[in-house]
Every structure is written in structure tokens, then in C-alpha cells.
Amino acid sequence: MLLIYSLFFFLSELIDxxxxxxxxxxxxxxxxxxxxxxxxxFSYFIFLNVTSNTIKRIxxxxxxxxxxxxxxxxxxxxxxxFDSVSIGIETILILFFSFxxxxxxxxxxxxxxxxxxxxxxxxxxxxxYLSGSFFIYLxxxxxxxxxxxxxxxxINIFSILKNIFFSIGILVFVxxxxxxxxKFKRFHHNLTRQA
Amino acid sequence: xxxxxxxxxxxxxxxxxxxxxxxxxxxGCLVGFVIFHQRKVIRYxxxxxxxxxxxxxxxxxxxxxxxxxERQRIAADLHDxxxxxxxxxxxxxxxxxxxxxxxxxxxxxxxxxxxxxxxIQLIRNISHSLMPPTLxxxxxxxxxxxxxxxxxxxxSISATSRFHDYKERMKSEKELxxxxxxxxxxxxxxxxxxxxxxxxxxxxxGDRFVIRIHHDGRGLAQADFERLNRSTTGLGLKNIxxxxxxxxxxxxxxxxxxxxxxxxxxxxxVDDPLGFLKQL
Numbered sequence: 001m002l003l004i005y006s007l008f009f010f011l012s013e014l015i016d017x018x019x020x021x022x023x024x025x026x027x028x029x030x031x032x033x034x035x036x037x038x039x040x041x042f043s044y045f046i047f048l049n050v051t052s053n054t055i056k057r058i059x060x061x062x063x064x065x066x067x068x069x070x071x072x073x074x075x076x077x078x079x080x081x082f083d084s085v086s087i088g089i090e091t092i093l094i095l096f097f098s099f100x101x102x103x104x105x106x107x108x109x110x111x112x113x114x115x116x117x118x119x120x121x122x123x124x125x126x127x128x129y130l131s132g133s134f135f136i137y138l139x140x141x142x143x144x145x146x147x148x149x150x151x152x153x154x155i156n157i158f159s160i161l162k163n164i165f166f167s168i169g170i171l172v173f174v175x176x177x178x179x180x181x182x183k184f185k186r187f188h189h190n191l192t193r194q195a
Numbered sequence: 196x197x198x199x200x201x202x203x204x205x206x207x208x209x210x211x212x213x214x215x216x217x218x219x220x221x222x223g224c225l226v227g228f229v230i231f232h233q234r235k236v237i238r239y240x241x242x243x244x245x246x247x248x249x250x251x252x253x254x255x256x257x258x259x260x261x262x263x264x265e266r267q268r269i270a271a272d273l274h275d276x277x278x279x280x281x282x283x284x285x286x287x288x289x290x291x292x293x294x295x296x297x298x299x300x301x302x303x304x305x306x307x308x309x310x311x312x313x314x315i316q317l318i319r320n321i322s323h324s325l326m327p328p329t330l331x332x333x334x335x336x337x338x339x340x341x342x343x344x345x346x347x348x349x350x351s352i353s354a355t356s357r358f359h360d361y362k363e364r365m366k367s368e369k370e371l372x373x374x375x376x377x378x379x380x381x382x383x384x385x386x387x388x389x390x391x392x393x394x395x396x397x398x399x400x401g402d403r404f405v406i407r408i409h410h411d412g413r414g415l416a417q418a419d420f421e422r423l424n425r426s427t428t429g430l431g432l433k434n435i436x437x438x439x440x441x442x443x444x445x446x447x448x449x450x451x452x453x454x455x456x457x458x459x460x461x462x463x464x465v466d467d468p469l470g471f472l473k474q475l
Contacts, residue, residue, distance in 0.1 A: 099225060106233045109240070114233050124226060131222040135214035142207050151208075154215065 005041045006166070008034075009159075032074040032083050036067050039090045042126050046097045049119050055100055062093055087137040091130040098123045118173035125165030132158030250425065254440065257433030264430075269321060276317050284310040327374070335370045336361045339377055339395065346393070352385065356395035365404070365466050372438040373406070373463065376446070379431050380408055380459055388412025388457070399465060406461040414457025415448045439463075 012034045040063050047059040070086050101123055105114055114120045133155045140148060287303045287310070295303070330338035336358040346354040364370065377395070384390055390412025397406050415423075423429040424436050439446045444463030451458045 095222070102226070102229045106229055106236065113237070114230060127222050127226065128219075131218040132215060134218055135211045138214075139207055139211050143204060143211075147204060147208065151211065 001041060001045060005038070006163075008037060008041075028074055028080050028083065032070050032086065035083055035086050035090055036070050039063070039066055039094065042094050043097060045122065045126075046094075046101050050097070050101050050104055052100075052104065055097065059097060066090065066093070082137075082140045084138050084141050088134065091134045091137075094126055094130055098127050116172065118169040118176070121165050121169035121172060125162040125169065128165060129158045129162035132161070253425070253427070254433055254437040257430050258437045261430060261434050269325075272317070272321050277314055280310050280314045280317065284314075326371070330370060330374050331367070334361075334364045335374055336397070338370075338374050339397075342378065342381065343393070343395065346381065346385070352390065353392040354381075354394075355392075356397075358397040360399040361397055363466075369442050369463065369466070372442045373461065376435050376438050376461060377406065377408070379435055383431060384408075384410050384412060384414075388414055400462075402465050403462045404465050408459040408461075409451065409456045411456050414450075414459075416450070417448045420446075420448045 012030075015030065043059045043063055047056055050056060050059075066086075066089065069089075070083070073086060074080060074083065101119070102114075105117070105120070136151045136155055140151075143151065284307045287307045292300055292303055327338050327341075329341045339356050339358070343354040343356040346352060365373075381393060384393055388410055390410040392409075392411055394409045395406065396409075397404075399405065420432060423432050435446065439461065442463045444461060446462075447460045449458055449460075450456065
């Protein structure tokens with residue numbers, strides 16, 4: 001899932017930087033799609049990892065609701081340059097779900113250290129990136145384009161931080177997988193020796 | 196939004212920077228709080244686990260200690276009482292007995308028989324103290340009633356017991372554990388409380404076998420029991436804890452609702468006749 005997100009994010013950056021969509025009318029549809037896709041992937045990750053059925057249901061309905069809202073908002077708002085409001089809603093919802101997830105994790109007695117789980121690093125990546133870029137995206141429509149470039153540097157920094165956190169998450173996941181495989185091999189080896 | 200449109204770009208930029216910093220600060224604090232809270236919880240859990248292990252260690256050591264004491268007592272009884280008795284009997288039955296006259300022989304045989312009767316009684320007493328025969332043959336109700344009748348017969352204290360719901364006997368180990376707990380508690384009441392009466396009631400509440408002991412002397416509160424249980428002294432109380440733990444039960448010390456009598460409640464799960472099915 002992270003691979004899909006990373007590829008998609010990279011492609012969208014390429015499209016944006018090299019202005020592969022020249023028409024500003026079509027660009028807003030592209031931005032809207034990126035926002036919906038990002039929201040759907042982030043919230044789906046949380047959906048897979050929370051245990052509360054109520055929150056799972058809220059996440060599912062929010063994905064559908066958010067997609068519909070984004071479509072209506074983009075289609076019916078004239079001269080829209082940037083989907084600031086949608087990004088604001090996306091950030092608030094993802095932050096809420098992320099903190100709920102962390103709350104659930106600290107209440108689980110079987111989890112010894114939160115930062116030994118890959119979920120923690122991925123979720124922290126979401127939180128850092130979304131909270132760091134929240135105000136910039138929210139007011140992007142009110143800043144002249146030349147000034148906006150300097151703010152984009154901040155977004156890039158948070159994007160890099162997000163990627164670092166994601167990488168740590170992947171590393172933790174791979175290490176845990178390796179450790180499980182080694183344990184299984186040892187168990188299998190002992191079993192065959194006993195037989 | 197109108198306000199924003201009327202504000203100049205510099206203030207918006209300042210607002211964005213301030214907002215971003217504030218957001219990062221708040222989010223950082225929240226994530227930090229989550230991590231530190233979890234570490235605190237884990238540290239607390241580890242501390243609790245260590246305390247539980249320490250408690251288990253104390254109980255185990257108390258149990259070993261009490262076993263050793265019991266062995267020493269039996270060894271002393273056998274050595275100091277049964278040993279001399281049998282040695283005396285052996286003296287009477289010396290080789291010279293055949294050379295003695297008939298009346299002396301009869302007297303010696305009579306003496307030996309007396310000594311052997313005393314020895315049999317002594318061994319029976321030791322055996323009874325290890326496993327009361329009433330408990331073994333007739334169950335907890337009879338053993339407790341027997342114990343309370345003996346106490347009452349001494350005349351120094353009034354002791355009564357009533358079993359309301361004890362139709363089927365429990366497993367013998369469980370009965371013995373409960374009996375020993377009652378015995379220890381009654382001993383403590385006799386030794387330390389200066390009570391004028393002890394009253395025991397038994398009933399069943401749901402799946403719990405409940406025994407309540409009331410007395411009007413000086414008693415223990417739950418906090419006192421737990422404190423003494425954690426300390427290195429109070430072997431009897433540790434044995435009680437250990438036996439209750441083995442029976443998978445609980446014990447509570449408190450005063451009754453009128454605050455006039457001390458009350459000890461013992462609760463153990465009733466034996467499930469179909470329990471073995473669950474283990475399959």
C-alpha cells in the first residue's frame with residue numbers, strides 16, 4: 001500500500017513540477033483526485049489497524065462522503081485554483097483517526113513499546129506531514145504564486161520527514177518479518193531434528 | 196475568508212508560519228505524550244509484576260518453611276515420645292524375661308502392652324494432626340463442626356458453625372486447604388483476639404462456595420492482612436494466602452455493617468462436575 005502511495009505521490013509531484021497538465025481547469029481535477037486518493041489510502045491504512053468497529057465504520061463512510069464532497073466541491077465551485085478546504089478536512093479527519101489509533105495502541109497491554117511497531121512510524125509520518133502542511137495548504141489560495149514557492153520548501157521538508165518515517169516503518173516491518181522467519185526456521189529445524 | 200482577503204499577504208504569511216509552528220508543537224507534544232505515557236504504563240506494569248513475583252516468592256518460602264516446621268514437629272514427636280516408649284518396651288522384652296518367674300513375666304507383658312497402647316495412641320494423634328480422620332471420612336462440614344464443638348467444650352469461648360448448602364463434597368485437597376485455613380484463622384482468633392464467640396456460616400453464592408467467620412474480639416482489616424502478608428513475619432497468614440491461592444479463591448477481612456464484629460470471608464469456586472470436559 002505504501003508502495004502504491006509513494007509511486008502515486010512521486011508521479012503527482014512530477015506532473016506538478018513539470019506542468020504536464022497545462023490547463024488550470026484540468027489541474028484542479030488532478031489536485032482533487034490526489035487529495036481523495038491520499039485520504040483514501042491514509043484512512044484505509046488506519047482502517048486496517050484499528051480494532052474499534054465504530055471507527056472502522058466511520059472511516060468507510062468518511063471515504064465515501066469525502067469523495068462525494070470533493071467531486072461536488074470541485075465540479076460546482078467556479079474559478080477554483082486549489083482545494084484548500086478539502087485538504088483541511090482531510091487533515092483534521094486523518095489526525096483524528098491517527099490519534100485514535102495511538103490511543104488504542106497505548107491501551108493494548110501486549111504492545112511492549114509502541115515505537116517497535118511499524119504502524120507507529122507510518123502513522124507518525126502521516127501526522128507530521130499533514131500537520132506541517134495544514135496551514136500552508138489551507139491558505140494557499142490567498143498567497144501570490146511567487147510567494148507560495150517559498151512555502152513549498154516547508155511542505156517539501158515535511159514530505160521528506162514523512163518519507164523518512166515511512167522508511168523507518170518499512171525497516172521495522174522487514175526486521176520483524178526476518179525475525180519471525182528465523183524463529184519459524186529454528187522451530188521447523190528443531191521439529192525435524194526431533195522427528 | 197473575507198477577513199483573510201482584506202488582510203495583507205505579509206500577515207497571512209506570518210499567520211501560516213505561526214500556525215504551522217503551533218500545529219507541529221501541538222502534534223509533537225501529543226505524540227511525545229503518547230510515548231511517555233506508554234513508557235510510564237510499562238514501567239508500572241513491570242513494577243507490579245516484580246511485586247507479584249516477590250509476593251509469590253515470600254509465599255513459597257513461607258510454605259517451605261511451614262513444611263519444614265511440620266516435619267520438625269513430627270520428628271520431635273516421634274523422637275521424644277514414640278522413641279522412648281518403644282525403647283522401654285524393648286527393655287521389658289529382654290532375653291532375661293524367659294528366665295523370670297511366671298508372675299513377673301505376666302507383669303512385664305502387661306507393661307509392654309500398656310506401652311504399645313500408648314505408642315499406638317501417640318501415632319494416631321500424630322496421624323490425626325496430619326490429616327483429620329473426620330475430614331477424610333465425613334467431609335468439611337463434619338470436620339469443622341467437630342473442631343468448633345471441641346473449642347466450645349473447653350468453655351472459654353462459644354464457637355458455633357452452620358453449613359447451609361453443602362450437599363456434595365469438594366475435592367479432598369480443596370477440602371483440606373479450606374479446613375486448614377479455617378483452623379489457622381480460628382487459632383489466630385483464640386490466640387490474639389480475646390473474643391467471646393466465633394460463629395461460622397457456610398453457603399453457596401452462584402458458583403462460589405462462601406464461608407464467613409464472625410467474632411467479637413480484636414481482628415484484622417484487609418489492609419492489615421495485606422501488610423502482614425508482604426512482611427517477612429506472619430507465617431500463618433502467608434500460609435492462608437498460599438492455600439487460598441491454590442484453591443483459586445479469595446479471602447477478605449473486614450468489619451460487619453454495624454461495625455461491631457470482625458468478619459472474614461473465604462470464597463472458592465465450586466467444583467464443576469463437567470470441568471474435565473472443558474479441558475478436552
